[in-house]
Amino acid sequence: xxxxxxxxxxxxxxxxxxxxxxxxxxxxxxxxxxxxxxxxxxxxxxxxxxxxxxxxxxxxxxxxxxxxxxxxxxxxxxxxxxxxxxxxxxxxxxxxxxxxxxxxxxxxxxxxxxxxxxxxxxxxxxxxxxxxxxxxxxxxxxxxxxxxxxxxxxxxxxxxxxxxxxxxxxxxxxxxxxxxxxxxxxxxxxxxxxxxxxxxxxxxxxxxxxxxxxxxxxxxxxxxxxxxxxxxxxxxxxxxxxxxxxxxxxxxxxxxxxxxxxxxxxxxxxxxxxxxxxxxxxxxxxxxxxxxxxxxxxxxxxxxxxxxxxxxxxxxxxxxxxxxxxxxxxxxxxxxxxxxxxxxxxxxxxxxxxxxxxxxxxxxxxxxx
Amino acid sequence: xxxxxxxxxxxxxxxxxxxxxxxxxxxxxxxxxxxxxxxxxxxxxxxxxxxxxxxxxxxxxxxxxxxxxxxxxxxxxxxxxxxxxxxxxxxxxxxxxxxxxxxxxxxxxxxxxxxxxxxxxxxxxxxxxxxxxxxxxxxxxxxxxxxxxxxxxxxxxxxxxxxxxxxxxxxxxxxxxxxxxxxxxxxxxxxxxxxxxxxxxxxxxxxxxxxxxxxxxxxxxxxxxxx
Numbered sequence: 233x234x235x236x237x238x239x240x241x242x243x244x245x246x247x248x249x250x251x252x253x254x255x256x257x258x259x260x261x262x263x264x265x266x267x268x269x270x271x272x273x274x275x276x277x278x279x280x281x282x283x284x285x286x287x288x289x290x291x292x293x294x295x296x297x298x299x300x301x302x303x304x305x306x307x308x309x310x311x312x313x314x315x316x317x318x319x320x321x322x323x324x325x326x327x328x329x330x331x332x333x334x335x336x337x338x339x340x341x342x343x344x345x346x347x348x349x350x351x352x353x354x355x356x357x358x359x360x361x362x363x364x365x366x367x368x369x370x371x372x373x374x375x376x377x378x379x380x381x382x383x384x385x386x387x388x389x390x391x392x393x394x395x396x397x398x399x400x401x402x403x404x405x406x407x408x409x410x411x412x413x414x415x416x417x418x419x420x421x422x423x424x425x426x427x428x429x430x431x432x433x434x435x436x437x438x439x440x441x442x443x444x445x446x447x448x449x450x451x452x453x454x455x456x457x458x459x460x461x462x463x464x465x466x467x468x469x470x471x472x473x474x475x476x477x478x479x480x481x482x483x484x485x486x487x488x489x490x491x492x493x494x495x496x497x498x499x500x501x502x503x504x505x506x507x508x509x510x511x512x513x514x515x516x517x518x519x520x521x522x523x524x525x526x527x528x529x530x531x532x533x534x535x536x537x538x539x540x541x542x543x544x545x546x547x548x549x550x551x552x553x554x555x556x557x558x559x560x561x562x563x564x565x566x567x568x569x570x571x572x573x574x575x576x577x578x579x580x581x582x583x584x585x586x587x588x589x590x591x592x593x594x595x596x597x598x599x600x601x
Numbered sequence: 602x603x604x605x606x607x608x609x610x611x612x613x614x615x616x617x618x619x620x621x622x623x624x625x626x627x628x629x630x631x632x633x634x635x636x637x638x639x640x641x642x643x644x645x646x647x648x649x650x651x652x653x654x655x656x657x658x659x660x661x662x663x664x665x666x667x668x669x670x671x672x673x674x675x676x677x678x679x680x681x682x683x684x685x686x687x688x689x690x691x692x693x694x695x696x697x698x699x700x701x702x703x704x705x706x707x708x709x710x711x712x713x714x715x716x717x718x719x720x721x722x723x724x725x726x727x728x729x730x731x732x733x734x735x736x737x738x739x740x741x742x743x744x745x746x747x748x749x750x751x752x753x754x755x756x757x758x759x760x761x762x763x764x765x766x767x768x769x770x771x772x773x774x775x776x777x778x779x780x781x782x783x784x785x786x787x788x789x790x791x792x793x794x795x796x797x798x799x800x801x802x803x804x805x806x807x808x809x810x811x812x813x814x815x816x817x818x819x820x821x822x823x824x825x826x827x828x
Binding site: 505 | 610617619620623627630631
């Protein structure tokens, strides 16, 4: 059974926020402008992003609402009514509630009856894990279609008040770093067991991933304080104490981050070796690199490995839409399809490296037409 | 970036070597002493032990490289020149290790008297045997791993060690020296790959040697804790 992406959708909340306006939205920590901001923005190359909080740092719309809007955009663009959807598989790094799973809330928001649901939890690559669940179901003839949604709302973690709640009130670089990297948004894909006429149908050849959590320490996290204490957020007597200790801040151990390039290139070479990828046949690459900084590093390493793909084949909307974590690859795919005249049999390679604890996911698509 | 590798076989070899390197890098991160180093849990005694165990490898290193040079016949005289140059540059590097060891609170007599650990024994037994074979092009694979360590790991490790200990004296001379100089060695190596990856058999031998050396190097570092 073949599996096709027959429709895509996306939702980015509010207006595009420029680099100069970020702190107006997220707030100034202790009333002061960040000294790190410009350095990090220069390195990641992001010019605009979207936030679902307002300048008072209040939530304008929930993660679930954003996910539902992207899903509706996708459904309205498809050949089936929402009531015919059989599987809802969703991904997010953090839903609006700790429990139940994100898909339960999203199903309710979308008001679709009799669904089979799956919630995928993780960071950037969990959208491809959610997608693989849907893909495998259709492939195994267990379902005829599936809606896959990925949504992120990290700006809630970046409110100035979160950093000010810390006991020592000092911010460390690792906790501030992602404040200038991540933003909000959602993307959705509709999968079916048949291609559709008069639209772009993309056949999913395969989805594969390689995790390296056994090798490297945690790189990106929420739930543990910055010191190497074994205590995590739920081990504190109260949640307030966990917050004061900084256990609820989103952190990136920047020193470990470079590993993501070798992990990503390693997986890529493995796929070439296994015959899953023929470099010369790839027409488009959609790679979720979180920062412009990594693009150069990836290119350098691929060139060195003799696995270079010319830069004009690479597409990204990172600089205009921001880094929306696991939603990025769906948002990218949606915009890519809608802005490119794709030809039948063109090959699209999607790459999603995740620095959480180093998981790298890949997907190969063929344009069916 | 400058393209050093121009032949199809050279590129095939490099692609496979990079994969061997990535796997090695991951195996290395799981070696207990390296794991402690990379997660800021290294004790000063650990660091001294590491130097103690690396010293033998560095001493023996210049020996197998010299032997390797002498095993290349006239048809590989250009390769021989490159390898001799390499051996000459590094054959007294162990003195830097001794200096760092003393600066880190160790006694010179102790490091001088330290025997090879069983991993080093296995590594050098293998390398000396390979180096004694005629035209040992496969040792480019060994150099790939060992120079790669200097180029990609040394500065990272030196930085981590400096962050962990507040020493008045410099205790990371050796690691820093290699971090700074092995980039040019890597460039020489790239040029050698194109030169020797001329048959499928050569490529297979280079890759196999790189894999064996990676495994034995890890064994050598695993043995640091067993001294």
